[in-house]
Amino acid sequence: MSLLRVEGLSKKFGGLNAVEDLSFNIQPGAVYSIIGPNGAGKTTLLNLLTGVYQPSDGRIVFGEHDLTGRAPYEYAGHGIARTFQNLQVFFNMSALENVMVGRHLHERCGLGSTLLRSPRLARAERACREEAAELMNYVGLHNYLSAAADAMPYGALKRLEIARALATRPKLMLLDEPAAGLNPTEALELDDLIGRLTGRGVTVVLVEHNMRLVMGVSDHILVLDYGRKLAEGPAAAVRNDPKVIEAYLGSAVAHDGSLGNAIAGAVAVAVEMRR
Amino acid sequence: MLALAAAIAVLPLALSNNYFYDIAVLVGLNAIVCVGLNLLIGFAGQISLGHAGFFGLGAYGSAILASRYGWPPLAAMFTTTLAVAALAYVVGRPILRLKGHYLAMATLGLGVIIYMVITTEDKLTGGPDGISVVPFRIGGFVLQDERVWYWVVGALLLLAVWLALNLIESPMGRALRALHSSEVGAEVVGINAADHKVMVFVISAVFASLAGSLAAHYSGFVTPGKVTFLHSIELVTMVVFGGMASTFGAVAGAAVLTTLPQLLTVFKDYEMMVFGAVMMGTMIFMPRGVVPSLERLFQRRRQSASAASEREDA
Numbered sequence: 001m002s003l004l005r006v007e008g009l010s011k012k013f014g015g016l017n018a019v020e021d022l023s024f025n026i027q028p029g030a031v032y033s034i035i036g037p038n039g040a041g042k043t044t045l046l047n048l049l050t051g052v053y054q055p056s057d058g059r060i061v062f063g064e065h066d067l068t069g070r071a072p073y074e075y076a077g078h079g080i081a082r083t084f085q086n087l088q089v090f091f092n093m094s095a096l097e098n099v100m101v102g103r104h105l106h107e108r109c110g111l112g113s114t115l116l117r118s119p120r121l122a123r124a125e126r127a128c129r130e131e132a133a134e135l136m137n138y139v140g141l142h143n144y145l146s147a148a149a150d151a152m153p154y155g156a157l158k159r160l161e162i163a164r165a166l167a168t169r170p171k172l173m174l175l176d177e178p179a180a181g182l183n184p185t186e187a188l189e190l191d192d193l194i195g196r197l198t199g200r201g202v203t204v205v206l207v208e209h210n211m212r213l214v215m216g217v218s219d220h221i222l223v224l225d226y227g228r229k230l231a232e233g234p235a236a237a238v239r240n241d242p243k244v245i246e247a248y249l250g251s252a253v254a255h256d257g258s259l260g261n262a263i264a265g266a267v268a269v270a271v272e273m274r275r
Numbered sequence: 276m277l278a279l280a281a282a283i284a285v286l287p288l289a290l291s292n293n294y295f296y297d298i299a300v301l302v303g304l305n306a307i308v309c310v311g312l313n314l315l316i317g318f319a320g321q322i323s324l325g326h327a328g329f330f331g332l333g334a335y336g337s338a339i340l341a342s343r344y345g346w347p348p349l350a351a352m353f354t355t356t357l358a359v360a361a362l363a364y365v366v367g368r369p370i371l372r373l374k375g376h377y378l379a380m381a382t383l384g385l386g387v388i389i390y391m392v393i394t395t396e397d398k399l400t401g402g403p404d405g406i407s408v409v410p411f412r413i414g415g416f417v418l419q420d421e422r423v424w425y426w427v428v429g430a431l432l433l434l435a436v437w438l439a440l441n442l443i444e445s446p447m448g449r450a451l452r453a454l455h456s457s458e459v460g461a462e463v464v465g466i467n468a469a470d471h472k473v474m475v476f477v478i479s480a481v482f483a484s485l486a487g488s489l490a491a492h493y494s495g496f497v498t499p500g501k502v503t504f505l506h507s508i509e510l511v512t513m514v515v516f517g518g519m520a521s522t523f524g525a526v527a528g529a530a531v532l533t534t535l536p537q538l539l540t541v542f543k544d545y546e547m548m549v550f551g552a553v554m555m556g557t558m559i560f561m562p563r564g565v566v567p568s569l570e571r572l573f574q575r576r577r578q579s580a581s582a583a584s585e586r587e588d589a
Binding site (some may be wrong): 077091 | 379438441442444445446447448449450453455456457459460461462463464465466467468474520
């Protein structure tokens with residue numbers, strides 16, 4: 001059975017169809033990547049899949065639960081966590097507290113025992129702190145255990161969001177451009193981290209422009225263009241799909257080469273430019 | 276916390292007459308309101324320009340039930356508080372969906388409506404003339420002397436601070452701070468932002484209402500003066516002046532802004548000008564508020580001191 005089922009999903013902003021009649025299934029345990037040119041509707045799709053936007057049409061079914069029309073915190077409650085392309089870190093707290101907030105669903109306790117600070121709550125708080133520290137180690141943030149969030153560099157903040165999302169103990173984790181803004185070394189470390197996430201039993205949905213990362217870690221790829229599904233399938237099949245190559249690089253390239261070659265070329269150019 | 280307890284315990288040595296005690300009690304009552312209001316404004320990041328309304332409802336509720344209907348003051352206070360909590364919940368649900376300036380307008384409107392009702396329902400409230408209030412009594416014990424009031428209000432302020440600190444350092448408190456920083460970030464980790472906002476709104480209203488009830492019994496008289504929009508602004512100013520997201524800042528803000536006008540009477544006609552200048556100066560040089568700015572200063576001093584001693588060691 002699939003973990004996430006999307007049926008006929010649409011989102012209109014005024015006259016613009018940001019996502020149009022989209023259907024796909026995500027199998028548990030896989031890395032499912034969503035790629036497409038800028039403005040293809042990838043982030044809109046992630047916002048729909050976490051309840052941040054309400055769909056104009058269609059259904060989102062997670063496991064056995066129809067989550068269509070639910071609020072974001074309910075999506076989180078069912079085990080869907082995410083990170084953001086434009087960071088949504090809590091800059092008014094320490095890094096550790098950011099991750100502790102991620103434990104919210106598992107730490108709730110009544111107003112009475114909160115106000116009176118019951119011994120049970122004090123114990124739970126210590127455990128929560130330890131688990132948050134563990135998660136920070138897990139994503140490679142051991143140097144920032146006592147840092148304030150607003151004193152951390154960009155790359156570390158991206159990991160902090162992953163740790164916070166992991167703290168919710170998700171079944172499905174949506175990563176919105178985790179490699180954007182990272183240097184090549186940091187981006188390479190991300191491959192390893194995503195691999196470890198699936199090893200933990202977390203299914204990963206990856207929205208990313210970094211083709212090296214996408215091709216390296218994905219089991220399955222969905223290609224969006226103008227809010228519609230352009231192609232979908234196992235990573236190897238999608239990379240050679242002429243429609244995909246055309247959407248990405250124009251028709252000239254599509255006629256005389258595979259996307260694999262084209263991407264290799266594009267990556268080479270990008271690396272050259274960095275130097 | 277201990278420092279505050281010590282300050283409350285030692286302060287009477289400096290209070291040479293009842294007039295000083297009177298001001299200290301007013302400081303304590305304002306501080307209780309501000310500690311609650313700071314949970315809403317400083318921690319959860321939601322503005323309210325209507326908290327004088329809740330303070331006023333607390334005061335008038337106690338006054339009417341205890342004086343007109345002869346209820347025992349404690350029962351009157353509890354009933355009033357419950358009613359204010361219910362009102363804050365019912366009103367908070369819809370208006371806390373609003374953000375920023377819109378929320379400010381809505382809470383301002385709430386405060387104005389409460390003020391209007393209190394001034395026009397003169398059969399019940401005495402209208403603009405106000406209403407006298409019986410002294411607070413529990414059983415046979417009557418609370419009348421300023422000095423006794425001082426200890427009662429001091430203890431209640433400590434209790435309010437303790438409750439607020441507990442709330443802040445809890446999953447709920449973190450959720451409030453989180454939604455202050457990024458509401459969508461908080462929602463996607465499972466925080467029901469709307470519920471949390473309403474909860475903290477109700478808590479802050481309850482603090483204000485309780486302080487209002489006590490103030491009514493303490494002064495023996497309530498007028499609509501304390502329910503005005505201006506008083507709401509004063510309360511917010513105390514929170515901002517002392518330092519947002521700092522519980523002790525709220526106490527300090529209440530203390531300074533309640534006593535400052537009394538101290539500045541030496542300037543006679545220029546009193547308000549000096550008051551304004553002090554406010555402006557503080558906000559320019561300590562934009563985070565007095566307590567957080569001073570904390571930062573001491574931290575830096577300590578860091579540079581320890582760095583210096585390390586250098587000497589090396």
